Amino acid sequence: MNRKIILGAVITTLLASSGVAMSDDDDDDHDGRKRGLFSRFFSKAGVTPVNNQPYIDECGSCHFAFQPGLLPARSWKKLMGGLDDHFGENAEFDSADAQKILNYLVAGAADTSSAHRSQSINNSIPRNSAPLRISETRYFLRKHDEIPPRYVTGNPKVGSFSNCEKCHTEAAKGSFSEHGVHIPGVGRWD
Ligand code: HEC
Ligand code: HEC
Structure with a gap:
């Protein structure tokens, strides 16, 4: 094969795999625009795992x-400032770790992360609001609007969207x- 043919094969493979990625993950942002080919390849899927x-x-x-x-970050700051009444529970802890934890949360927050899922969540939150629940963001609500309550709050094996x-x-x-969803007592979502 000469170089041109090899390059052609590489591009074809890239395009084919990008097509699969696009149909796999219907992750349009809040105003419905599809993400471009470039950001498909160069942004991370999912969110950064916890390592603290x-x-x-x-x-x-x-x-x-x-x-x-x-x-x-503004949500994490607000949440960490109100741990004495954390969704009806006292989640305060007596420890020098509080500042470290806040720093960790802020450093990886949705408004600074390069992960595309984080950016989609962030884009769905109005600038002047600081929701304490992920499960109340517009992005989350849109992604979960086809799931009946009997699978969630009515399902003792799940309990809540949290x-x-x-x-x-x-x-x-x-x-x-x-594709990784399996609702307990219900089954795979596909
Ligand atoms: C004493 C138990 C307890 C501890 C410790 C605790 N939480 Fe929670 N948290 C809860 C409860 C209860 C809820 C509400 C769950 C529900 O609605 O099903 C909740 C909900 C949340 C939610 C909202 C989830 C959603 O629905 O999107 C976030 C975010 C959260 N906690 C973050 C934290 C962080 C950060 C810490 C550590 C600083 C923490 N929690 C420690 C009990 C706790
Ligand atoms: C009751 C089960 C259930 C719980 C609990 C749940 N999800 Fe989901 N989630 C689903 C299902 C089912 C889908 C796929 C919905 C669809 O495609 O219509 C989904 C889709 C998503 C998506 C979009 C996936 C994609 O491929 O575009 C994200 C992101 C997500 N969930 C995040 C979360 C987060 C974060 C939490 C916890 C705060 C959560 N989910 C809690 C069932 C659940």
């Missing part, structure tokens, strides 16, 4: 350790692709 032990210890004890890239990892089998790795 104090965070896992303190914030992963009652529920899934939500990745920092699921909310913007329990991402019950349905997203790869959630701890930062992957929330619909």
Whole structure:
């Protein structure tokens, strides 16, 4: 093969694989624009996995350790400032780790992360609001609007949309692709 043919083969392969990626992950942003070919290749899918032990210890004890890239920095600051009344529970902890955890959350927040899922979440949140729940962002609501309540709040094996990892089998790795969804007692989503 000469160089031209090799280059042609490489480009064809790239285009073919990008086609698969696009249909695999219907991840348009909030105003419905499809993401370009370039950002498909060069942005990370999913969100950056958690890699901070104090965070896992303190914030992963009652529920899934939500990745920092699921909310913007202003949300994490507000949440960390109100741990004495955290969704009806006292989640305060007596530790020098609080500042470290806040720094960790802010450094990986959705408004700074390069992961495309984080950017989509961030783009769906109005600038003047700081939601405390990922599950109340517009992006989240749009992605979950076809799931009947009986699969979630009416399902004792799930309980609430906050329990991402019950349905997203790869959630701890930062992957929330619909292809990794298995709803307990219901089955695969495909
Ligand atoms: C004492 C238990 C407890 C601890 C510790 C705790 N949480 Fe929570 N958290 C809750 C409860 C309860 C909810 C509400 C869950 C529900 O609605 O099903 C919640 C919800 C959340 C949500 C919203 C999830 C959604 O619906 O999108 C976030 C974000 C969150 N917690 C972050 C944190 C962070 C960060 C920490 C560590 C600083 C932390 N939590 C520590 C009990 C706790
Ligand atoms: C009751 C099960 C369930 C829970 C709990 C749940 N999800 Fe989902 N999620 C789904 C299903 C089903 C889909 C696919 C929906 C569709 O394609 O119509 C989905 C889709 C998504 C998508 C878009 C995937 C894609 O391929 O575009 C993201 C991102 C996501 N979920 C994140 C989360 C996060 C973060 C949490 C926790 C705060 C969560 N989900 C909790 C069932 C769940």
